Amino acid sequence: VATNREQCVELDRRDRLAAAREGFCLPDGIVYLDGNSLGPPPRTVAARLQDLVGREWGQDLIGSWNLHGWIDAPVRIGDKIAQLIGGVPGTVLACDSTSVNLFKLLGAALSLRTDRAVLLSERTNFPTDLYVAEGIARLLGGGRRLELVDWDEIEAAIDGDTAVVLLTHVNYRTGAMYDLAAITARAHAAGALTVWDLAHSAGAMPIDVASAGVDFAVGCGYKYLNGGPGAPAFLYVAPAHQATAHQPLQGWFGHAAPFAFETSYRPAAGIAQFLCGTAPILAMAALECGIDCALDYDLSAVREKSQNLIDLFVERLDARCGAHGLGLVTPRERDKRGSQLCLSHSEGYPVIQALVERGVIGDFRAPDIMRFGFAPLYVRYVDVWDAVEALASILDTRAWDHPRYRRRAAVT
Amino acid sequence: VATNREQCVELDRRDRLAAAREGFCLPDGIVYLDGNSLGPPPRTVAARLQDLVGREWGQDLIGSWNLHGWIDAPVRIGDKIAQLIGGVPGTVLACDSTSVNLFKLLGAALSLRTDRAVLLSERTNFPTDLYVAEGIARLLGGGRRLELVDWDEIEAAIDGDTAVVLLTHVNYRTGAMYDLAAITARAHAAGALTVWDLAHSAGAMPIDVASAGVDFAVGCGYKYLNGGPGAPAFLYVAPAHQATAHQPLQGWFGHAAPFAFETSYRPAAGIAQFLCGTAPILAMAALECGIDCALDYDLSAVREKSQNLIDLFVERLDARCGAHGLGLVTPRERDKRGSQLCLSHSEGYPVIQALVERGVIGDFRAPDIMRFGFAPLYVRYVDVWDAVEALASILDTRAWDHPRYRRRAAVT
Numbered sequence: 001v002a003t004n005r006e007q008c009v010e011l012d013r014r015d016r017l018a019a020a021r022e023g024f025c026l027p028d029g030i031v032y033l034d035g036n037s038l039g040p041p042p043r044t045v046a047a048r049l050q051d052l053v054g055r056e057w058g059q060d061l062i063g064s065w066n067l068h069g070w071i072d073a074p075v076r077i078g079d080k081i082a083q084l085i086g087g088v089p090g091t092v093l094a095c096d097s098t099s100v101n102l103f104k105l106l107g108a109a110l111s112l113r114t115d116r117a118v119l120l121s122e123r124t125n126f127p128t129d130l131y132v133a134e135g136i137a138r139l140l141g142g143g144r145r146l147e148l149v150d151w152d153e154i155e156a157a158i159d160g161d162t163a164v165v166l167l168t169h170v171n172y173r174t175g176a177m178y179d180l181a182a183i184t185a186r187a188h189a190a191g192a193l194t195v196w197d198l199a200h201s202a203g204a205m206p207i208d209v210a211s212a213g214v215d216f217a218v219g220c221g222y223k224y225l226n227g228g229p230g231a232p233a234f235l236y237v238a239p240a241h242q243a244t245a246h247q248p249l250q251g252w253f254g255h256a257a258p259f260a261f262e263t264s265y266r267p268a269a270g271i272a273q274f275l276c277g278t279a280p281i282l283a284m285a286a287l288e289c290g291i292d293c294a295l296d297y298d299l300s301a302v303r304e305k306s307q308n309l310i311d312l313f314v315e316r317l318d319a320r321c322g323a324h325g326l327g328l329v330t331p332r333e334r335d336k337r338g339s340q341l342c343l344s345h346s347e348g349y350p351v352i353q354a355l356v357e358r359g360v361i362g363d364f365r366a367p368d369i370m371r372f373g374f375a376p377l378y379v380r381y382v383d384v385w386d387a388v389e390a391l392a393s394i395l396d397t398r399a400w401d402h403p404r405y406r407r408r409a410a411v412t
Numbered sequence: 413v414a415t416n417r418e419q420c421v422e423l424d425r426r427d428r429l430a431a432a433r434e435g436f437c438l439p440d441g442i443v444y445l446d447g448n449s450l451g452p453p454p455r456t457v458a459a460r461l462q463d464l465v466g467r468e469w470g471q472d473l474i475g476s477w478n479l480h481g482w483i484d485a486p487v488r489i490g491d492k493i494a495q496l497i498g499g500v501p502g503t504v505l506a507c508d509s510t511s512v513n514l515f516k517l518l519g520a521a522l523s524l525r526t527d528r529a530v531l532l533s534e535r536t537n538f539p540t541d542l543y544v545a546e547g548i549a550r551l552l553g554g555g556r557r558l559e560l561v562d563w564d565e566i567e568a569a570i571d572g573d574t575a576v577v578l579l580t581h582v583n584y585r586t587g588a589m590y591d592l593a594a595i596t597a598r599a600h601a602a603g604a605l606t607v608w609d610l611a612h613s614a615g616a617m618p619i620d621v622a623s624a625g626v627d628f629a630v631g632c633g634y635k636y637l638n639g640g641p642g643a644p645a646f647l648y649v650a651p652a653h654q655a656t657a658h659q660p661l662q663g664w665f666g667h668a669a670p671f672a673f674e675t676s677y678r679p680a681a682g683i684a685q686f687l688c689g690t691a692p693i694l695a696m697a698a699l700e701c702g703i704d705c706a707l708d709y710d711l712s713a714v715r716e717k718s719q720n721l722i723d724l725f726v727e728r729l730d731a732r733c734g735a736h737g738l739g740l741v742t743p744r745e746r747d748k749r750g751s752q753l754c755l756s757h758s759e760g761y762p763v764i765q766a767l768v769e770r771g772v773i774g775d776f777r778a779p780d781i782m783r784f785g786f787a788p789l790y791v792r793y794v795d796v797w798d799a800v801e802a803l804a805s806i807l808d809t810r811a812w813d814h815p816r817y818r819r820r821a822a823v824t
Contacts, residue, residue, distance in 0.1 A: 025466070025470040026470075027470070027471050027473075030473075032473060034473065034474045037474050038469075038473060038474045040469070040470065040473060041465050041466075041469050041470045045465050046461075046462060046465045046466060049458075049461045049462075049465065049694070050458060050461075050462070053453050053457050053458045053461065053640075053698075054437070054453075054458060057450075057452070057453050057640060057641060058437040058438075058439070058452065058453045059439050061439075061442075061444060061446065061450060061452060061773060062446045062449050062450045062773060062775065063768070063773075064641065065641070065822070065823035066821040066822055066823050070641055070642075071822045071823050072822075096508070096509070096512065096689070097508070097663070097688060097689025097690055098689055098690075099661070099663030099664065099665075099688045099689035099690075100508065100512055100661065100663070100688055100689055103661055107551065123675060126664075127664050127667070127670075127673050127674060127675065128663045128664035128665075128689065130675060130676070130677075131662040131663060131664060131666075131667065131676075131677040132661070132662055132663060134662060134676070134677050135660050135661065135662030135677065136660070138660070139519065139551065139552065139660045140551065148675065173673070222690070228465075228469060228692075228693065228694050229469060229476065229477070229482055229690075229692075229693035229694070230482075230690040230691045230692040230693045230694075230696070231692065231694075232692060233689070248547050248548070248550070248551045249511070249512065249515055249544070249547065250543040250544055250546060250547030251509070251511030251512070251540050251543055251544060252511065252538075252539050252540035252543060253511075254543075255539070255543065258539075259778070259822070259823060259824045260778055261539050261585070261777060261778055262539060263535060263539065263542060263560065264542070264543075264546065265542075265543040265546050265547065276509060276511045276512055277508070277509025277510055277511035277512055277540065277645070278509055278510075278511075278634070278641075278642040279642045280640075280641075280642040280643065280644060280692045280694075280695035281640065281641035281642045281695075282461070282640050282641070282642075282643075282692075282694050282695045282698050283692035283693075283694045283695040284642070286465075286694050356475070361473060361474060361475075363474065365673060366671070366672055366673055409478040410477070410478055410483045410484075410671070411477035411478050411483050411671060412671045
């Protein structure tokens, strides 16, 4: 669609989402293609935190739990997230980390399928999902076990012994996307439940958990929701399961009457039973700013632009980097991929470091994957152009081949 | 010690901790006796968050995980907390909520005592501790059960079937304090392990978990550590257990190599295996500000002053409020209580609301407990004087007897 940079400038000029970029703080001269790992700060965050610290916490102190809605934050923010993923009010909470929420929901799902042994997932699922599943299977014993199959073997592997199918909607290292509704239907046909991880899709595309019949879902606050580093995560529980499932992380905020201080646990009705401890209000406030940004825009338009950006990236790669042994890991078909593009290259790690040094931020996943995320609220067509030009230059000149690019940091 | 307000002013003038109050933001004219529930903001927090949002998150984006030590925050802040509770470096983490950390540590303790059925606690322990224990017992099955006894029956109740003794060092509704070392020794003599909740003691007094032989402990970041509403909590694991215990919340940050993205869980060596998901960095930064305040002062002096404040409060109560049916719930003996004073009164709820309206902030715990916390870094002797004068006036005039003081808020 664009064969020179001016055409990209023109695409940005005509982009209906162009104004959204003003809602974020981004450093000058940076092409930020890592919003799939950490979204940038919404412009509103700094002022919101100042007000929260200075006025709410500093002036109203403990009274702010009531006065400023701190107590309702997990449900209030959860209801906003519900709008992004197709849940009705009262089905989503913002709370804890993705990993902790996965533990709750796997526990809840297993409480509904006590006669089935298998937690089924796929081998390249994000590791924490697999670790949490392995952990709860071990804790429960009784033959419970995590079984892993290849990406495309999932539907065939679901059978009468499958208690729960645990999958990430969009894969973190390939960018490939599952058909949420089809696999959920397949699981239900076999009497199994689903726990979906929406970490790499919530906020990047329209999702409709209700019409897809999703049983349980979790997702991440700090990627496409732009909630800040380590932002609280979210969880979704279908209305039908709220009265019957039992989640194992019984804490006071999940109690029917937290401030009655009863000795025995009595779960709250509805989604609140999936809370555990006290919510980190400062982090919740930043998350809410991020979600408010997403709510301002039509997710169909966001999805459409993300796919245009990826298509342009692939076109430019074909035109400029064909000779350098890059492998296209992410599907070329729009309906089979999320909002990121993953390339394999034997020197992927130093190539990414060289790109970062030139102001193009992507990231690397061992052993050989370079990832580029396309968050349409702030990524422009010119960013795609400039990123591929930088990559082509680095590959053409072997600029990546320098010892400083091989130094491994704690976080890659 | 003080029979008029001027003497209190003089006590404040001579107080070695008086300068500490400058380290906190407190509204003018407020007597804040609720730091046992939510500490006020350290003066450093607002600027720290501005820098974190504007420069670290906003300028360095994803790179901040390495550049600004985000990745090390749970261990770095944990090591600071270790200085407050007598742990050696590498025994404490700042992470998750108290409830979630309790689940991890109860799971870890039970993994070391698979042949014992009983989790032993006391009836008036903070409810979330009981709920979490009840939840993990139910999840594990196999006859595991939570047994509750009265406060002073604990030592006698520990026997050969006790897997773990779960107690809060200072009780949230009575202010009474257990002898940490004595009960730990008694548990060990019976072959049981201890999980201590230090929510109401960490930061308010010297604690020495190492010399007391404590096995596991958790604590709260938002009370005497002044880490902000819902601040991340902490956990402590004795070095001896780190190589043998297994905690059940297996997440990627507890993995030996989180960024190797291995398919199977392999716990990190040392304290890091007790991490689970990604830490909420904004909330962690505020917590660190709070802990840095506490590190500036000698906890023995803090403890001494807190007891002087409570003694003064009790003296003034005896002098001014004797006729009004107040019950002293907290022990009069210094070595049997924490840093709060709890009074029972049949009209405790409206009395507290009337006090709050007059700028004296305490809180209420059902059914009839009024709580006043004495955080010596910012509570003054004049505050004690003024608080009791306000209370006496409210009781003398029955000012509490107004419908507006009976309206119940979500958080009491």
